[in-house]
Amino acid sequence: MIKINLNKILLLIFYSLVNTLLTLGIIYILNIAITDENFKSKNYLIITFFSFIVYSYLLNLFFQKKIIDYTYNFVYDNELFLAKKLQNSSLKQLETLGTERIYGIIEEMRVFIFLPGIMTNTLNSLLMILLCIGYLFILSYKSTLVIVVLIAMIAYVYLLVGKKLSKKLSILRSQNDFFNKYIHDIIQGFKELKISETRKNNLYNNVSANRTGAKDLDKFLANNFNAINILSQYGLYVVFGVILFLLPAFGIIQAKEMVSFVTVLLFMSGPLNKLITMQNMYTRTRIAIKRVKSFFKEINTNEIEEQKEQSQVIDFENLQFKECRFEHNSSFGLGPINLSINKGETIFIIGGNGSGKSTFINMLTGLYTPSSGEILLNNIQVQSNTPNYQNLLSVIFTDNYIFSQNYDNYSLKNNKEYISLLELMELDKVLTDDEESSARRKFSKGQSKRMSMIFAMLEKSPILILDEWAADQDPYFRKYFYEKLIPMFKQQGKTIIAVTHDDAYFQHADRILKFEYGKIIKDISIEKNEFSQAILWNN
Missing domain, CATH: 3.40.50.300 (P-loop containing nucleotide triphosphate hydrolases)
Incomplete structure (x- = not known):
């Protein structure tokens, strides 16, 4: 149940490290091509550049297939686990949980289909950012420190906003559970609703209030996550502005280093934007894991062990x-x-x-x-x-x-x-x-x-x-x-x-x-x- 295999994690780290090194090699060669006037005479670098692209492509192709296999096995195995858990839970537990909440948990579990992909992209992006920062330190440690502080400040704002949004997302999930209850009432009490205008209108009013509240909250979350994404883009513009205008003015960076810095930062912008745009998925996945773990904890029972005994034919007297x-x-x-x-x-x-x-x-x-x-x-x-x-x-x-x-x-x-x-x-x-x-x-x-x-x-x-x-x-x-x-x-x-x-x-x-x-x-x-x-x- 929601357990990541350690061997899979190690494989994920190995893939991310190799892929990041290949990408960093591509960036390094590009930087040489831009700054070194004798680059065209170095044929081995041209061959290496295109070789890295091919190797990186093939590695991604192979590993994405592995990720897809693992992802779907992970999700569907957890769904089987849920079915087994429900079968072995007690009637009293099911009566307490309610069918609506069970269906809500099934919906939450579908979020996990994105989990390995999120982990892969996150690890790749973090490694790329760290290696790029390491390369920038070699070029100019003073300039790099300024950039790291700016990025850390932007990241802090993201985390602060994301923490507040996670609470709102938990409320949204609870409202969706109530919506499932209303739909259950409509289906199971269909005949009673059809013959009572008052009952039908009151139920619809409850559904309308629930959906209006959920819609407003969902829009609020979407707007805030979107604001974070937009902020990331303009935050990078600020970083570029600091490199191009402020750092040279204070003599912290030389004109030759500026080209390398901008080139590396342009490559870093992809991983940075990827991490920021995934804030929505991070929050939703974290809430889903929390709710599913809580659900399984509630239905945890020793009846599974009792059910494993071999069935025997017994004469009843x-x-x-x-x-x-x-x-x-x-x-x-x-x-x-x-x-x-x-x-x-x-x-x-x-x-x-x-x-x-x-x-x-x-x-x-x-x-x-x-x-x-x-x-x-x-x-x-x-x-x-x-x-x-x-x-x-x-x-x-x-x-x-x-x-x-x-x-x-x-x-x-x-x-x-x-x-x-x-x-x-x-x-x-x-x-x-x-x-x-x-x-x-x-x-x-x-x-x-x-x-x-x-x-x-x-x-x-x-x-x-x-x-x-x-x-x-x-x-x-x-x-x-x-x-x-x-x-x-x-x-x-x-x-x-x-x-x-x-x-x-x-x-x-x-x-x-x-x-x-x-x-x-x-x-x-x-x-x-x-x-x-x-x-x-x-x-």
């Missing part, structure tokens, strides 16, 4: 939660949870909004790791966020998501089980082929849940977890789910844990768990005739 707690935030906590789930059981989970049902499902599935307590699988303590545990689960969340591609180990093509499941879920009239693209098109919410059920069945996991799966089904299919599908899955040996509010079908469960204020306040066995509506809903 019993799952126990002992004194398990999870602190969701300062105002709500889950637990203590003491619960035993046996193979083949059908358990319904009920409770009001905010009672802890979804938090428990997230802990059950390993998305939330208990802050205390232990989980026993077949009487052996396990971590719930490891493959050995999670491979036992097929889960359909209330906000189920159908991926655009098949990332599982089964194929739908020529899959007879898939075709029979389409018939079972009464989707065979909706999907008339076994193409992956057909199974991943846009569905209604109820049909989407049925497709997720088909995928869950193809996973062949022993535990099926459903978070309000039937809530989006029509009355006919809801009845079909409870009276046909659940008994069928139970007969197949599935352990079913379902969050539901459909009290008309509670008799199809073996047990009912009622949550309230983050705790299980009732664990009712249907087989023992403990079930009744009065017992269930009364505290």
Whole structure:
């Protein structure tokens, strides 16, 4: 993550040094050509001059190819690192970060595509300037000291302005993060916005204020960076004026030395201007590195190490939660949870909004790791966020998501089980082929849940977890789910844990768990005739 290989740095320095020496050789020969009347008789210098040009060109061509390879490997490897980090972070971390900030960080990472090029140009320019100054010291150390002081004063102004601009740039990045949030609201809340003129206008007013502020700040930054660039040009004119008019007047430089000084300074002006014009990129890259490092620090987790264990097939017999707690935030906590789930059981989970049902499902599935307590699988303590545990689960969340591609180990093509499941879920009239693209098109919410059920069945996991799966089904299919599908899955040996509010079908469960204020306040066995509506809903 944002690490530069030391060998690459050494190669970069070596290239820059050789290229700078070649360029300095070109400057030296040019200076001789201008000041030495016998230059034309020195044929070896003419051959050397053109040889240096060819060597420098070929070296640049070769090294720029290396830079391009390294740059793109650097950026895309960091993007892979980000994807891996996100996969191995916890649900709570992702909820805290928010998708908008993640997209903002991806945008920041694209800035790194310029980083090796910036380093190359900076190193080349600095070496060229240092070698040119060294050459000028040989010609006249007094004149060179004056020039160095003038350049240092101009550079100080650049650094001072650049430091102030970096703070403004950080504010601009934050405003862009807010803009991403507004766009997310527009896309995700599109229907709600379309039917409410007030809501739509208020959101647009927020977006307008955000973009107006960002535009003004961006223009401010652009104008200031542009002012720095213009100042660099006129600052060099001042230096030339000092050499041509002031230094000779004080007898510090001779007329013969003036030509050499101006020639060298003309070559120095390129690297100097390059350093100055890159101030914008320096500032943006520095801010991007700071933000990306901060982001990765926030999602740093030891789950990556835990996920490396080799996945094993484990027969599920019993799952126990002992004194398990999870602190969701300062105002709500889950637990203590003491619960035993046996193979083949059908358990319904009920409770009001905010009672802890979804938090428990997230802990059950390993998305939330208990802050205390232990989980026993077949009487052996396990971590719930490891493959050995999670491979036992097929889960359909209330906000189920159908991926655009098949990332599982089964194929739908020529899959007879898939075709029979389409018939079972009464989707065979909706999907008339076994193409992956057909199974991943846009569905209604109820049909989407049925497709997720088909995928869950193809996973062949022993535990099926459903978070309000039937809530989006029509009355006919809801009845079909409870009276046909659940008994069928139970007969197949599935352990079913379902969050539901459909009290008309509670008799199809073996047990009912009622949550309230983050705790299980009732664990009712249907087989023992403990079930009744009065017992269930009364505290």
